[in-house]
Amino acid sequence: MVDFEPTKLAEALAKGQGEDSLMAVLEEIQTQYRYLPQDAMILVSERLGLPLSQVYSVATFYHAFSLVPRGEHTIHVCTGTACHVRGAVQVLNRLQTRLGVGPGGTTADRQFTLETVNCLGCCALGPVVVLDGDYQGRMTPKMVDRLLKRATTQLGEQP
């Protein structure tokens, strides 16, 4: 996990000004730290001159923001309609069993965060799983094992 570095935050803040830049700033912080550290939100509130409650309400409203640290790798399981009717639930179950965390959860070693997403729009390939932006179509529970193996081999360690 990356430690909280105010210099990086300053860069993020420099990109936006005023109330309408709040989301953009939070997105930038989320991208850099993979979550919104509390100190960062306080700083954003001071710099943009917005009540902390407003920063917090935006941070908790949108799914893209997380208030807790996230894993090195993110696995998104699409649970859109097409994926749902093609068995996304079984794929998700398998991932939950293998990783030992539910949707939104991060493994204890902070390697993986498991997420569900409502639809990625590649419905022909359902069920779809995305590992760090890399799309995997026509997933089955069996393929989950291979996917995790590949991810951990690339990492050079076990999940």
Place this chain on the structure above:
Amino acid sequence: MIKMRTPQALVAQRQKMRDSMDPRRRRIRVCDGTGCRALGSRRVLDRLCETLREAGLSGEIEVVPTGCPGFCELGPLVSIDPQNIAYNMVSVDDVPVLVAKTIAQGEIIDGLVFVDPVTGQPIIHEGELPFYAKQMRRVLELNGQIDPSRIEDYIAHDGYAALSKALYEMTPEEVIHGVKASGLRGRGGAGFNTGAKWRFCRDAPGEVKYIICNADEGDPGAFMDRSILEGNPHCVLEGMIIGAYAIGATQGYVYIRNEYPLAVQNLKIALEQAHEYGLLGESILGSGLGFDIEIRVGSGAFVCGEETALMASIQGEIGEPRPRPPYPAQSGLWGRPTNINNVKTWANVPLIVRNGPDWFASVGTENSKGTMIFSLVGKISNTGLVEVPMGISLRELIYDVGGGMPVGKEFKAAQIGGPSGGCIPKEHLNVPIDYESVTALGAIMGSGGLVVCDEDTCMVDLARYFLNFTQEESCGKCVPCRVGTRAMLETLERICAGQGRDGDIEYLIELGEEVKRSSLCALGGTAPNPVLTTIRYFREEYEAHIYERRCPAKVCKGLITYHVVAELCTGCMICARNCPAGAVYGEKGQPHVIDLSLCTRCGLCKSLCNFDAIVVR
């Protein structure tokens, strides 16, 4: 790059680009949309370039990454010009043969062409595929033909000609009149006359006005907007610039989902190029019109597809809707008159301006003009993106364009309009697809998501699925939606768990009608639709769940059991080793048994079994 400062400069540019493009040139088009990418089209593309280079052919043959041509089912798609050969399901390993045979010798590779499932005959040319035969590709015409990252491709195909015509040959009034006369209705789902909507915004008092392109395509099972923005972003930008001219707006926004990274990327490239060519910014094409567009990426909230919530989100606030009136045309973004249209609506505008309202209205029904884009998904042979004339029957759409059901499956219902829509059952297969007919059946046209269900789809579970979605996405501002959808969901969950009670159906209908009537925005106002229409057409399935404790489609966990067929089980132990509940036992080489008291009905054993030895009862 030179900024174009006159309409003549645009014409000259177009001619220059066309001159550099011989229609007989040899090129290979590879679908580079999200769908085909997920199937490995990027690797195919790289390998293709590499192989052509090794063969010394890279100078002669151009490799073009394109947007989605729509036939996602058979991706990765590769097309070869000028012969118009359509290859599908092309893998990296197919590339060397493709280059050696088709490119070098003009030979067709049997294994890569489409085989008509009815006649068994191979179909070589893209234009002859039955998938495209009944389509009318107007908005999607260039998807799959041009490189979306090259504005030159778009300009060469008459791109920005409509903008030039609007700026130099028409008054804003005439543009609005034309759009209105064409009969174009909002393609986001509500179906309001676009020209009339523009008129409200133009007539609203105020110096500063905004326009917005709603690309927050959140409906699960819908990817029309994504594909247009990925494959032909300039047509949307052109529509917006024309809209800005007609309405008198100085600033535009495209609000797009963060789940669509490729669409965001291609849109960014398109914006930069439009700037370079003088099609955005100050004095567009030298006309004096100043207009710019910014991208705003959403942060994962379905409700932000609702116009007032979307505007709040652009302003950096939480995406909660507010009551209307005032409508955005009077008081929208930062309190200024604002016009919001869907991606597909904007994409239709250049076509209307260029070809005239009569051309647009020559297709469709009395009140629904033009074409409609659907994403066909679910239990259907040809999953993909299609554009059909309004008024086509549901049967033609599903069977002729969509190729019908996979072998051995029977059509049960089409779910149109996603979580806001409803389902249309078999007996209404002949319904013409237009705004009024679809609404009369209890569904909505929506933005074009169409999910096909077969006998393996449980309609109660489907209703539960959609309600679970809307319930999670409800922003919580108004009580009917926040509490009402939760109460409905709890009832449905109970029914699916096998604990339905007498009166549940009546309760769902009563509550559903009330939530529809009293919710603040369209999310709550339409959330009960999937429940109400499934009750309307499949009441017997609800009754089977409640009174017979039976799920006819064998989907609902609380009402099914898993069993091992002893004759088929080889005792390989794969199920026993993987069962998360430890519910499967048996010795190696001996038929296994499932302990139903431990089984959680997750279905993993069935999906892992290599011998089809596990059945659901």
